[in-house]
Amino acid sequence: MTDDITTDLACKELVELITDYLEGTLPERDRTRFDAHILTCPPCREYVAEMQSTLRLTGRLTVESISAGARDELLRAFRRMKTSSTGL
Amino acid sequence: MGSRTLIRDSDAELVERLRNGDEATFATLIDAYSGPLLRLAATFVQSQAVAEEVVQETWLAVVTGIGRFEGRSSVKTWLFKILTNKAKTRALTERRTIPFSDFDSNTGDEPAVDPSRFLPASHPQWPGHWATAPQPWSMGPEGTALDRETLAVLRNALEDLPRAQRVVVALRDVHGWPAADVCAALDLTEANQRVLLHRGRSRLRAVLERYFADAPTVPSPASGGGKVNDLPSTASGEGK
Numbered sequence: 623m624t625d626d627i628t629t630d631l632a633c634k635e636l637v638e639l640i641t642d643y644l645e646g647t648l649p650e651r652d653r654t655r656f657d658a659h660i661l662t663c664p665p666c667r668e669y670v671a672e673m674q675s676t677l678r679l680t681g682r683l684t685v686e687s688i689s690a691g692a693r694d695e696l697l698r699a700f701r702r703m704k705t706s707s708t709g710l
Numbered sequence: 711m712g713s714r715t716l717i718r719d720s721d722a723e724l725v726e727r728l729r730n731g732d733e734a735t736f737a738t739l740i741d742a743y744s745g746p747l748l749r750l751a752a753t754f755v756q757s758q759a760v761a762e763e764v765v766q767e768t769w770l771a772v773v774t775g776i777g778r779f780e781g782r783s784s785v786k787t788w789l790f791k792i793l794t795n796k797a798k799t800r801a802l803t804e805r806r807t808i809p810f811s812d813f814d815s816n817t818g819d820e821p822a823v824d825p826s827r828f829l830p831a832s833h834p835q836w837p838g839h840w841a842t843a844p845q846p847w848s849m850g851p852e853g854t855a856l857d858r859e860t861l862a863v864l865r866n867a868l869e870d871l872p873r874a875q876r877v878v879v880a881l882r883d884v885h886g887w888p889a890a891d892v893c894a895a896l897d898l899t900e901a902n903q904r905v906l907l908h909r910g911r912s913r914l915r916a917v918l919e920r921y922f923a924d925a926p927t928v929p930s931p932a933s934g935g936g937k938v939n940d941l942p943s944t945a946s947g948e949g950k
Contacts, residue, residue, distance in 0.1 A: 633840045635838065641907055641912075668843070676864075676914050680879065680884055680914065692766055699773050701733065
C-alpha cells in the first residue's frame with residue numbers, strides 16, 4: 623500500500639484514461655485518482671492541456687459539405703417532387 | 711463550439727414539413743447533415759467524388775422516400791442508414807468490400823503515447839511515469855500564419871487517421887455531435903465509440919506534439935525569443 627496518491631496512477635495509465643475522463647465516463651474512484659494525479663504531476667497536467675488544445679483546434683477545422691451545384695440540384699429535385707405530388 | 715447547425719424541431723415536425731414540400735426545411739437538413747454524411751461515405755468508397763455522389767443519392771432517396779418514413783428511428787439515424795446502404799453497394803461495385811463491422815474489430819493495442827516515453831514498470835521509484843515529458847506548445851494566436859499552418863497540419867492528420875477513428879473524431883470534434891448521436895448513426899456501442907475517439911484524438915495530439923517540437927522558435931516580444939520548449943519549471947531554475 624502506498625500513501626503517495628500520484629504513484630497510485632502511473633502517467634502511462636493516465637494517458638489512456640484521459641478520454642473517459644473528458645467524456646465524464648470514468649468511474650468515480652478513477653476520477654479521484656486522475657484528479658489527484660494531475661494535481662501533483664506537471665507533465666500530466668501539460669498532457670491534459672495538450673489534449674484540450676487538440677480538441678479546441680479540431681473544433682475549428684472547416685466543415686466540408688457538398689458543392690453549391692449539388693445543393694441546388696437537390697432543391698430542384700425537392701421542388702419537382704412537390705409539384706408532382708400535388709399534381710396527383 | 712458544439713454543433714455547427716442545429717435542427718431544433720422534433721422529428722415529427724420535420725417530417726411533416728418535408729411532406730408538405732417546405733423547401734427551407736429541406737435546405738436546412740441538407741446543410742446540417744451533408745458534411746457528416748460525406749464523412750461517413752468517404753470511409754466506404756475510394757474517392758471524394760464517389761462519396762459526394764453517394765451523399766447526393768441519399769438525399770434523393772429522402773426526397774422520394776419521405777412519404778414512407780415511419781418514424782421508428784430518428785430522422786438522423788434513418789439518413790445514415792440510407793447512406794450506409796448506398797455506400798456499401800457502391801463499395802461492392804468498386805470491389806472495395808469493407809464490412810461495416812470493421813468499426814467494431816478495432817481491438818488491437820494502440821498506446822496513446824509511445825511506450826518508450828515512460829519509465830519501465832520495474833523502475834524503483836517512478837514506474838510508468840514520464841521519462842520524456844510533454845513540452846508546452848507554442849501556439850500562434852488565432853488568424854496568424856502559424857495558427858493557419860497548425861490547422862492545416864491538423865487537417866492532414868485527421869485525414870490520415872484510420873477510417874473508423876476518422877469518422878468518429880470528425881463527427882464528435884469537428885461537427886460537435888454528442889456521443890449518443892454518433893453511436894446511433896454509426897451503429898456503434900458507447901464503449902467502441904470511446905475507444906475510437908480516444909485513439910483518434912491521441913494520434914492527433916501526437917502529430918501536433920511533433921509539429922510543435924519541430925516548429926522553429928517564434929520570437930515574441932513577451933518572451934524575448936526564449937526557447938519555446940523549456941518547461942517553465944526547469945526554465946526558471948536554470949541559467950541561460
